[in-house]
Amino acid sequence: xxxxxQKYGGTSxxxxxxxxxxxxxxxxxxxxxxxxxxVVSAMSGATNGLIALAHQITxxxxxxxxxxxxxxxxxxxxxxxxxxxxxxxVPAVSMTGAQVRILTDSAFTRARxxxxxxxxIRAALSQGKIVVVAGxxxxxxxxxxxxxxxxxxxxxxxxxxxxxxADVCEIYTDVDGVYTTDPNVCDxxxxxxxxxxxxxxxxxxxGAKVLxxxxxEFAKKYRVPIHVRSSFSEVEGTWVVEEEGNMEQVVVSxxxxxxxxxxxxxxxxxxxxxxxxxxxxALSEKNIVVDVIVQxxxxxxxxxxxxxxxxxxxxxxxSVIEPVARxxxxxxxxxxxxIGKVSIVGVGMRSHAGVAAKMFDVLSREGxxxxxxxxxxxxxxxxxxxxYLELAVRVLHDAFGLSKEEG
Amino acid sequence: xxxxxQKYGGTSxxxxxxxxxxxxxxxxxxxxxxxxxxVVSAMSGATNGLIALAHQITxxxxxxxxxxxxxxxxxxxxxxxxxxxxxxxVPAVSMTGAQVRILTDSAFTRARxxxxxxxxIRAALSQGKIVVVAGxxxxxxxxxxxxxxxxxxxxxxxxxxxxxxADVCEIYTDVDGVYTTDPNVCDxxxxxxxxxxxxxxxxxxxGAKVLxxxxxEFAKKYRVPIHVRSSFSEVEGTWVVEEEGNMEQVVVSxxxxxxxxxxxxxxxxxxxxxxxxxxxxALSEKNIVVDVIVQxxxxxxxxxxxxxxxxxxxxxxxSVIEPVARxxxxxxxxxxxxIGKVSIVGVGMRSHAGVAAKMFDVLSREGxxxxxxxxxxxxxxxxxxxxYLELAVRVLHDAFGLSKEEG
Numbered sequence: 001x002x003x004x005x006q007k008y009g010g011t012s013x014x015x016x017x018x019x020x021x022x023x024x025x026x027x028x029x030x031x032x033x034x035x036x037x038x039v040v041s042a043m044s045g046a047t048n049g050l051i052a053l054a055h056q057i058t059x060x061x062x063x064x065x066x067x068x069x070x071x072x073x074x075x076x077x078x079x080x081x082x083x084x085x086x087x088x089x090v091p092a093v094s095m096t097g098a099q100v101r102i103l104t105d106s107a108f109t110r111a112r113x114x115x116x117x118x119x120x121i122r123a124a125l126s127q128g129k130i131v132v133v134a135g136x137x138x139x140x141x142x143x144x145x146x147x148x149x150x151x152x153x154x155x156x157x158x159x160x161x162x163x164x165x166a167d168v169c170e171i172y173t174d175v176d177g178v179y180t181t182d183p184n185v186c187d188x189x190x191x192x193x194x195x196x197x198x199x200x201x202x203x204x205x206x207g208a209k210v211l212x213x214x215x216x217e218f219a220k221k222y223r224v225p226i227h228v229r230s231s232f233s234e235v236e237g238t239w240v241v242e243e244e245g246n247m248e249q250v251v252v253s254x255x256x257x258x259x260x261x262x263x264x265x266x267x268x269x270x271x272x273x274x275x276x277x278x279x280x281x282a283l284s285e286k287n288i289v290v291d292v293i294v295q296x297x298x299x300x301x302x303x304x305x306x307x308x309x310x311x312x313x314x315x316x317x318x319s320v321i322e323p324v325a326r327x328x329x330x331x332x333x334x335x336x337x338x339i340g341k342v343s344i345v346g347v348g349m350r351s352h353a354g355v356a357a358k359m360f361d362v363l364s365r366e367g368x369x370x371x372x373x374x375x376x377x378x379x380x381x382x383x384x385x386x387x388y389l390e391l392a393v394r395v396l397h398d399a400f401g402l403s404k405e406e407g
Numbered sequence: 408x409x410x411x412x413q414k415y416g417g418t419s420x421x422x423x424x425x426x427x428x429x430x431x432x433x434x435x436x437x438x439x440x441x442x443x444x445x446v447v448s449a450m451s452g453a454t455n456g457l458i459a460l461a462h463q464i465t466x467x468x469x470x471x472x473x474x475x476x477x478x479x480x481x482x483x484x485x486x487x488x489x490x491x492x493x494x495x496x497v498p499a500v501s502m503t504g505a506q507v508r509i510l511t512d513s514a515f516t517r518a519r520x521x522x523x524x525x526x527x528i529r530a531a532l533s534q535g536k537i538v539v540v541a542g543x544x545x546x547x548x549x550x551x552x553x554x555x556x557x558x559x560x561x562x563x564x565x566x567x568x569x570x571x572x573a574d575v576c577e578i579y580t581d582v583d584g585v586y587t588t589d590p591n592v593c594d595x596x597x598x599x600x601x602x603x604x605x606x607x608x609x610x611x612x613x614g615a616k617v618l619x620x621x622x623x624e625f626a627k628k629y630r631v632p633i634h635v636r637s638s639f640s641e642v643e644g645t646w647v648v649e650e651e652g653n654m655e656q657v658v659v660s661x662x663x664x665x666x667x668x669x670x671x672x673x674x675x676x677x678x679x680x681x682x683x684x685x686x687x688x689a690l691s692e693k694n695i696v697v698d699v700i701v702q703x704x705x706x707x708x709x710x711x712x713x714x715x716x717x718x719x720x721x722x723x724x725x726s727v728i729e730p731v732a733r734x735x736x737x738x739x740x741x742x743x744x745x746i747g748k749v750s751i752v753g754v755g756m757r758s759h760a761g762v763a764a765k766m767f768d769v770l771s772r773e774g775x776x777x778x779x780x781x782x783x784x785x786x787x788x789x790x791x792x793x794x795y796l797e798l799a800v801r802v803l804h805d806a807f808g809l810s811k812e813e814g
Binding site for chain 1: 423426429457461463464465467468469471472473475476479482483485486487489490491493494501502503505506550551552611768
């Protein structure tokens, strides 16, 4: 008998008929002798509807009250799913984050889980009940309702699975697994059977949107096997697991891309210590996340600094950088939104030389100019002109042997 | 400095603009030096929307899960109102029933409040915050979410006011007070300045829908002065208070009516002890509330029993009564939905003789036949044909001196 945690996203519980399908699947797992705990998101559209309501009131809603508001979305789903199970004659009980006592810090709208009380869950499971837990939400030490940020239900599910020492955390979604790249861009993309936590982290952080990054970090830390699969079929999906010996034989596991970044160049800054700290300190104060950073040695005593920020933060970033540039003696600030980032990811890079060089070669043969380069132990990213982004994904996918046989 | 509890119903918080009006009023009371606690209902339509969602799943939703679902309605309102106040620069904090710890029994969908923990509320008030509490909901000793039944927010407000020993509980609604009768039926109806708890209880129970009965019982028990008034104007409404000496000078305070009952007659039942218990025991087992009951001595050893039940329960009532009637030896069961009940209410009846006789006389002069009569210390009710109901209200209203001067 296994303990299975299943997580269903908003589209999987988007209407009563889909909730019924979720209930049937959970009931079947239970009938097969498993203990079953289900974590659910808000019904698709519900969270956006609540946000729109808040924005009719004020542009900057208080974050504590925003969490009180948003937490109702998942509370609706747990009630509907539990009453569906009960109407099918399956013992079940719903629990909000506060009722489970999913303890978080008090960083409203982006709280982090610190502890999960499993006593109530275990008691209900031991009575043979399917436990239906609200994802995305928790409670702080003072009893305030908190939420975990976009995609937080993944993290709820993995955290609950970790706390219960569950055998598997199944993440049901509207795709049937993790692919070598985006099938919309490259029709020869293949579904991966297995992928390591580290590879998944790099793929997620460069734009693959299947799993929230924090949930993968959690899974890695507590060694929770994740099974990403479709809620609309019975097909095996992708297992996200600890790195295994034979994984290194594959040099590159996936090609990811990201078109949500913009490039900012600060030219003619004095080439002396402390300048980078000034620029990036000013950005971080405004909570702007800087991704790739490149510093060129320029002519004489002047250098230039290039970096990327989310397109949505570009305006704010420029308003922060321009005064700093003026103080630095007339440094010039330029920005470019016509860029994209393409990345290859694979634990095999650790033991294979020349992977980056091959990537640069493949891109150059297509006449694609590389604007910026960034590397980690298991990832190489290139910033290129956006118009070449999809081409770059396809040629790299082919060049690193990821494409399925032409059918 | 006073402690004021304000309760706003669903129409008063029906959209962001109305919520803004509620926030402004609460903020003004606070600016005038009062401690302010606001109890809110779900936005108008929200609760019915949630019920409809549940009914898409099953005809008989589990009651515990129904309460988890319905409680989200008020949670949305408290978040929106608190963020409105905060956006206006007014310190405020929202609390769910569970966060306050409005302790109830575990009778889901119709729970009763047993205790209210005021520590959290008092702490927030002492920090100068307006406290925004979700009406209609509580939590049982095991931490399950409960709701108090339709109109339960009135009870929440009065119970919180009682627990805090508040100076007044203001009930804001879409009418500007309690009237001598329904102005839609009688255009000479007058708004009452003051009314006693007992009179309000009788008026509420016979169909005046301004306040939930249980909230008035609570107010009477804990002597909480209630001020019923309009959320759309600044006009004084009606005070519901302890009986005062001069109240008895007015013999009749109001005329109420109810067209939601149906009449059931069981004819030819044996005239021996235990028969009434059989019939009404069977009805109460099915949670059918019986109102007026009349037993006629019939011919020989047979009697007949007539009573009223809510129209919505008539079908269920007949399915319960018919088998009992057969067991009782072929008693005949008839029902009639074309009836209505008209009642006169007033504490003055205690000290004035002949009030009931006058009522019968007034009705008979209009040729209105009385089908059933029921009396209490401060109320006389007559069941009549429904087609005469509005006429009866008007003539009684005039006859007992309630009508305002013709303008």
